[in-house]
Amino acid sequence: MSQPQTAITPRRDEDFPEWYQQVVRAADLAENSDVRGCMVIKPWGYGLWENMQRIFDGMLKETGHRNAYFPLFIPLSYLAKEAAHVEGFAKECAVVTHHRLEADGRGGLRPAPAAELTEPLIVRPTSETIIGASYAKWVQSYRDLPILINQWCNVVRWEMRPRLFLRTAEFLWQEGHTAHESAEQALQETDLILGLYEKFARDYLALPVITGEKSEAERFPGAVKTLCIEAMVQDRKAIQAGTSHFLGQNFAKASEIKFQSREGKEEYAWTTSWGVSTRLIGTVLMAHSDDDGLILPPRIAPAQIVILPIAPKPETRDAVFAAADKLAAELRAQTAFGEKISVEVDKRDIGGGTKSWEWIKKGVPIRIELGPRDLEKGTVAVARRDRGPKEKEFVPNAEFVAKAGAVLEEFQAGLLARAAAYRDQHTVKIDTKEEFYAFFTPKSSDKPEIHGGFALAHWNGSSAVEEKIKEDLKVTIRCIPFNAPEEDGKCILTGEPSKRRVVWAKSY
Template structure:
């Protein structure tokens, strides 16, 4: 593709984001399919890395992968009142199939709680059948009015875990266990710091008793809900008649959970680390941790450089960019835009000195190391990049988190924040989980992102809207 300039972040953050996605060759709008995107190899490779990290953790926690149908009988959605109300506006419905109008339309799944509830009812009879711990990697469709690549598209890829338990305590334990998995992957793989917390009633999943989320701060200060884990209580158990016989011989409805992360994570990754030169990837997720660019002038140099370069690349199991007809400069820009953590340079001078040059994507710093030490040096550099990306993101989040003790202060801080101009903050304030507060915040388009599980501030206080006592400060922000 043609490679052109990237809009600077401080000029227009939304334009910058789109430029980075396009210039990084990760995805493009599907153009002929409203609100959808094509995920290109560079983007999909990142998703595959995320899948591996998540899937291995799910498996380790005892979950097994399954697959349920894309199409769900429309009547299923209606069985859980809150669920249907929440999802109705964004459903795509199939009414004609095989050339005939269907007796009962199918909805294309916006999520699978209902169809899974139906099968749980068939699979579960006794407490001995519990817990059921399953996960599916799937696509879902939600008819969104406004889309942005990776962050919100009509069709998106995700995983949805669904579990059924004999007790509420056990279900809740599961919900929190998965929230920890999400936080672990976000921080330790994606280098994206998150705040674990409880969603307010107004923001919880339609049909859940309670939702938990991880929220992260993007470079423009907006919050991104990066993963959710729901305590479904017995709501779907009752709606789909998922009963089991207890040890004591009585009948009870199962306690369910569901949880998911999506390709939205890739959007979060981009908006956490990337810069005005393009994508920046943490080594643990980068499809190419390093790329070697050979530099030569004459034919004899070329063969000598390529020979040594080939050996180094093979030893390190990294890609060598030996494309002809491209100058090294052009190659440097190429890999820089694609976020490759380390670009190595090897030219005649290095051949003579027995060295090789390592350039870090995050800091731009160059380091010359002996070829004999390059394996060790690369490993160290990649570790250093991973560490410093997380540290930088944490620092930025901390610097942009402020306390406010009146609703007017919250409004002053957040009123003029937009996705384009940035300037967003996480405002820690005492607010009650109450519609009154939601309404007041909505006046300047802010929301309570979550109620942190770990209170890092000053404990109880009085709600700055209702005046009622609350146990701790909550995260208020503008969000994607």
């Protein structure tokens, strides 16, 4: 049986990791730079990030958070203040040791020995310690609390095996850092943010994420409790798409964030931190795209509709271009999701087929072709990215304008429903060790990505079990899900009693 030809080679079922790279490239989202592990985010990819930023920033502000900006550099001694934290981050960081260059005598440059720093600086891998130093100064009394601050910035973690968006040495993110009077309030904040992440992922990115708590082994270094959202992508692996940490008083103690309580006692603050990053772009790609390239949820697409005027003959060009501009203006006056529809008109002088395929690969939800014959008939040819690349519907112009918003909304809902169905299809309750091992064992050594998906299985609560399973199968507990009912069961590995199934999966 011959497979239909696709725009992306290889297909998902042939080589998922390579398919991913090819979709990133074909959509012109990003590329590797000459600096190891650092990516260049190209305009189409950055446009996605801008939309994500705008939306999530609005959600943060509505819940009383404000943005600020803290230094890029962390003194080495700060990083060392929290024991688990330094263990987690010192292994992979960029270290600044000099503040000047000089000629090396061979026509090149070298760090000037006379300009060596007394204390090396770390390029922030995350900012708990540097922000903690500020909070320590800002907080004296319970009246100064809570502090609800977020920052949008770049961070650097030296990655040995980088992959565009999913794991890069430098990435962009938001990191929220809050300080509270009581454990209860800090826990509420941790929950509130996880709720925002879930809503953001579900309603905007069309990602039906699972929410829950990390096991101790998978916690953020220094956290008391790490909550997370986990997405399933099309190779059935999990991607940790966002985390919200309750830090207890660990970082407050390390940074000396103390305050006079309502009772007049000196106490350490209770802090939280939480973040989502450009990794979300890779997650959206892996969750929704197909063998013809990217498919974007309309709510975050840099353009929701692209109009392609088809006018090969010079004598019809002006009329077709004018009609395209008119249609664009009419569409921009419509709304989808309560906001103006975003429309691009592509008048570049290249072949219609090439042009159309470019936008397919870029994942624009709706393509409109408009040629001289359409003008005569008063119709447009509408193609949806969630249908086959050759499927077109000819619709009267005015009818399309009137329903464009509804089509985009239906498209968005359809993506979410499809991703949820896929996740459910590949999420299986497993009760025996044999079945569990079989579930995660690839059928072919050529395609290690093809395995079962998410396993819901009992666990005795021990890190040793996690370690063994990680070693055997590269499978970890993604989370102890919030919505799992209490039930009597037996640990998948040891047979010991367990009260709750946890989510096991391979992950990025």
